[in-house]
Amino acid sequence: MERAEAEAIYGQGREIVVGVLVALSERVAAQDARIERLAASVEELERRLNRNSRNSSTPPSQDPPGAPERKRAPSAGRSQGAQPGHLGHGRPLAPMESVDEVIQHWPEHCGCGHRFSEAEREPASEPARHQVAELPPLAILLTEHRLHRLRCPDCGLTARAELPPEVPAGAFGPRLEAAVATLSVRNRVSRRDLVELVEELFGCALATGTVDAIVRRTGQALALPYEDLLGHVRSAPAVNVDETGWRLRGKQRTLWGAFTEGAAVFRIAPDRHRREADALLGEEFSGIACSDRWWAYNAFEPECRQVCWSHLLRDFTAHAEGSAAQKDFGEAGLRTAERLFAAWQQFQQDSDRPALKRAIAPLKRELRTLLETHARKRARHRHTRTFAKNLLKIWPALWTFTLIDGVEPTNNAAERGLRGAVIYRKLSLGSQSEQGERTIERLLSVSQTCRLQRRSLFAYLADLLTARARGDPIPLLV
Numbered sequence: 001m002e003r004a005e006a007e008a009i010y011g012q013g014r015e016i017v018v019g020v021l022v023a024l025s026e027r028v029a030a031q032d033a034r035i036e037r038l039a040a041s042v043e044e045l046e047r048r049l050n051r052n053s054r055n056s057s058t059p060p061s062q063d064p065p066g067a068p069e070r071k072r073a074p075s076a077g078r079s080q081g082a083q084p085g086h087l088g089h090g091r092p093l094a095p096m097e098s099v100d101e102v103i104q105h106w107p108e109h110c111g112c113g114h115r116f117s118e119a120e121r122e123p124a125s126e127p128a129r130h131q132v133a134e135l136p137p138l139a140i141l142l143t144e145h146r147l148h149r150l151r152c153p154d155c156g157l158t159a160r161a162e163l164p165p166e167v168p169a170g171a172f173g174p175r176l177e178a179a180v181a182t183l184s185v186r187n188r189v190s191r192r193d194l195v196e197l198v199e200e201l202f203g204c205a206l207a208t209g210t211v212d213a214i215v216r217r218t219g220q221a222l223a224l225p226y227e228d229l230l231g232h233v234r235s236a237p238a239v240n241v242d243e244t245g246w247r248l249r250g251k252q253r254t255l256w257g258a259f260t261e262g263a264a265v266f267r268i269a270p271d272r273h274r275r276e277a278d279a280l281l282g283e284e285f286s287g288i289a290c291s292d293r294w295w296a297y298n299a300f301e302p303e304c305r306q307v308c309w310s311h312l313l314r315d316f317t318a319h320a321e322g323s324a325a326q327k328d329f330g331e332a333g334l335r336t337a338e339r340l341f342a343a344w345q346q347f348q349q350d351s352d353r354p355a356l357k358r359a360i361a362p363l364k365r366e367l368r369t370l371l372e373t374h375a376r377k378r379a380r381h382r383h384t385r386t387f388a389k390n391l392l393k394i395w396p397a398l399w400t401f402t403l404i405d406g407v408e409p410t411n412n413a414a415e416r417g418l419r420g421a422v423i424y425r426k427l428s429l430g431s432q433s434e435q436g437e438r439t440i441e442r443l444l445s446v447s448q449t450c451r452l453q454r455r456s457l458f459a460y461l462a463d464l465l466t467a468r469a470r471g472d473p474i475p476l477l478v
Helices: 004-051 174-185 193-202 208-221 223-234 274-281 295-299 309-320 324-350 353-374 382-393 412-428 434-452 457-470
Strands: 149-151 156-160 238-248 251-259 262-271 290-291 305-307
Touching: 149 309, 156 412, 174 193, 174 324, 174 434, 174 457, 193 208, 193 457, 208 457, 223 262, 238 274, 238 412, 251 412, 251 434, 262 274, 262 434, 274 295, 274 324, 309 324, 309 382, 324 353, 324 382, 324 434, 324 457, 353 382, 412 434, 434 457
Parallel strands: 238 290, 290 305
Antiparallel strands: 149 156, 238 251, 251 262
């Protein structure tokens, strides 16, 4: 009896011990899983904390004080500025047909003390020329149009004169309105500062509401040129596309931009969704879309895309700042990118496309092997694995620039085109109405297009507003 009780007690104790061990094992497993999740969170937070303009799309203006210095080209060992023996570049003289006034100056005496008379003024050689550019006293030319009334001797009614077609119906002429619109969108002068500037420079009193009305009317006049620009971009063989944030009454919006060699189109949309890329370029777009790797551009087939290698360079830099296998992966990618840009620079000098293809071929093989190695399931670093898989999915889009003229390996054209719009957004805080969005879309599009065409924005807007006032055909940009 005692033996049976002892075995029963032993069995119960054993079950308790096993239960405790199982509970402890489950608890350890749960803690291990939690530690793994926390370690992954810490790794992700450290990765975000270390983001800067060298290893991400963060602009240099947002780099923290402790960010590493941006990589500079190797120094040639020379001091800054002109080197000994440099001839220099002076301001060229304007042609004589553009000179408004010529003033003759004669020497009064010689170094020996002889004083010249007027009879001795016979040029010994060509005169030295010195030109001075100066502004005339600025003032608004204020014209009053008096519309007289006459009484008809036949019917007794009064008839009033009508304004000629070339006279604007408003209080301001097209050149003044063009100047206001140019200062507002190109030079990003605020409404209040613009009022002060116009009064100080031109002696014309405006109100902030008047400035806003002028900008709005200019945007309305740009409706047809904007649609023409949009059609031109949609039919282009290659387009650089990018997007950035925008604000509408403080709420988040997105500013999309599409750029060709001589045209630019901006469009403000609700978000960065794929449908907005289709709305910008059109569902029938058949050209090459050059962009970064934002998922919305996956709507385009990889064979019809060019992925930006400047972004890839920053991605590889971020991986190279990791450790172990991730560091090796990043450094290998940086070496590939460096050789790729060297080959592209050589192509820009000699335009030898077969040579470009020969230089890129080994890089394609090396990168493909690198990506396939790190895309395998057993690859230890998940960020490296995901990055490699994504690049393999869009593999043809990495090399389109080697095949098609007019396509570059970077999306720098779009980033440069957006820069002015980003500064405008930061200063103006975006738009306050849907009509304001349409106005700024058109103004930014025309401003950047004129810059790409090396054309005067002020001159174009003056011609546009003059034609609109007269009822003449609206001048287009392409």
